[in-house]
Amino acid sequence: MKIIKLSIDALEIPFIERFRHSLKDRTFSDSVIVRVETDTGHVGYGEGVPRPYVTGETVHSVVQHITGVLWPQISNEMIHSRSIVELLMRLVPLSNLGENHNAARCAVETALIDASLKGDAIGLHDILPARLPFVTYSGVITAGSPKSVYKRASQLKRIALNHVKIKVGVHNAIECVAAAREALGEQVVIRVDANSSWSLKEAIEILHALNRYRVSSCEEPLPAREWKQLAMLRQATSIPLMADESLLSIEDAQSMVDHQAIDLFNIRLSKCGGIGPSLRIIDFARKNNIGYQIGAHVGETAILSSIGRHFAAYVGDAQFVEGSYGTLLLTEDIARTSPRFGHKGVGRLIKGHGIGVKILEERIIKYSVLHLDLMP
Numbered sequence: 001m002k003i004i005k006l007s008i009d010a011l012e013i014p015f016i017e018r019f020r021h022s023l024k025d026r027t028f029s030d031s032v033i034v035r036v037e038t039d040t041g042h043v044g045y046g047e048g049v050p051r052p053y054v055t056g057e058t059v060h061s062v063v064q065h066i067t068g069v070l071w072p073q074i075s076n077e078m079i080h081s082r083s084i085v086e087l088l089m090r091l092v093p094l095s096n097l098g099e100n101h102n103a104a105r106c107a108v109e110t111a112l113i114d115a116s117l118k119g120d121a122i123g124l125h126d127i128l129p130a131r132l133p134f135v136t137y138s139g140v141i142t143a144g145s146p147k148s149v150y151k152r153a154s155q156l157k158r159i160a161l162n163h164v165k166i167k168v169g170v171h172n173a174i175e176c177v178a179a180a181r182e183a184l185g186e187q188v189v190i191r192v193d194a195n196s197s198w199s200l201k202e203a204i205e206i207l208h209a210l211n212r213y214r215v216s217s218c219e220e221p222l223p224a225r226e227w228k229q230l231a232m233l234r235q236a237t238s239i240p241l242m243a244d245e246s247l248l249s250i251e252d253a254q255s256m257v258d259h260q261a262i263d264l265f266n267i268r269l270s271k272c273g274g275i276g277p278s279l280r281i282i283d284f285a286r287k288n289n290i291g292y293q294i295g296a297h298v299g300e301t302a303i304l305s306s307i308g309r310h311f312a313a314y315v316g317d318a319q320f321v322e323g324s325y326g327t328l329l330l331t332e333d334i335a336r337t338s339p340r341f342g343h344k345g346v347g348r349l350i351k352g353h354g355i356g357v358k359i360l361e362e363r364i365i366k367y368s369v370l371h372l373d374l375m376p
């Protein structure tokens with residue numbers, strides 16, 4: 001089948017409540033949705049999440065990259081689910097001029113996958129078969145006061161989540177983790193995410209103090225790509241360090257291993273460029289004895305929630321999985337059924353053709369703040 005049309009919609013879906021961390025205060029989802037149409041009448045949906053402080057992308061740069069670089073590569077191309085791997089690798093963006101277009105690539109890649117799978121009347125689970133019976137999600141607590149962290153942790157305790165991540169800054173990180181540990185009890189696995197907010201000195205001091213609360217890992221403690229400092233911190237703490245903003249590509253992964261700077265990777269589909277590049281980083285992690293989690297961007301819609309579910313079930317050995325918040329965070333999702341997790345963080349496997357969710361076009365129209373159609 002051939003791709004005969006590609007549409008881009010930048011969405012703004014309000015959150016039920018604001019989400020905050022040290023780099024951003026967020027009140028709505030700003031995903032970019034790509035819709036592709038084939039000459040056989042099939043429609044595929046993909047999603048990317050531009051984050052200026054992560055990949056350097058904006059809605060504007062995503063639109064420009066899709067229009068100017070990706071669309072000319074795929075318009076009128078024959079696609080087929082059996083050749084999709086080849087197509088995915090071909091779409092790996094050139095790292096020219098140090099620019100990164102991972103969210104744009106993820107949006108187009110996932111739309112192509114959805115369309116080609118539907119064309120063959122098969123589902124994502126057919127090309128990425130599940131190794132797990134279900135996926136278990138972590139809860140994530142937004143940055144705030146110890147009191148607000150305690151309240152949120154108590155809510156997560158009531159739905160019996162076993163893994164919780166807390167967003168922390170410089171000033172009250174220790175108090176917030178103490179509050180979370182008190183609310184969650186001794187059994188729950190707690191990790192922290194500093195979102196690049198600490199200096200090396202602060203990181204050493206804070207992580208030393210956090211030892212007593214049994215924190216299982218610390219994500220992005222230092223400014224991104226400070227490999228030497230990260231290696232020094234790793235020597236100074238027994239808490240495993242996880243790379244997030246520092247990990248956009250296989251080259252980043254290699255640099256961290258070369259510097260012996262990291263224990264864990266946070267692999268997020270949009271941040272890493274989609275399914276193809278994310279699988280390459282996981283392959284690299286396994287070969288280098290680096291553990292990893294499957295992360296998500298705050299405010300992902302049903303599209304990335306569903307793909308993330310398939311992906312986590314397929315890889316099978318992620319230490320933690322985030323995402324699938326759906327209508328726990330969004331006032332409305334864009335699928336008939338929002339694939340959010342339930343009690344104990346359990347997300348059931350998703351079946352059905354394509355990525356397995358029924359997208360409601362009227363919801364995309366309702367929340368779209370920018371629409372563009374591309375045709376050959």
Ligand SMILES: [Mg+2]
Nearest residue numbers: 193219220244
């Ligand atoms: Mg993070």
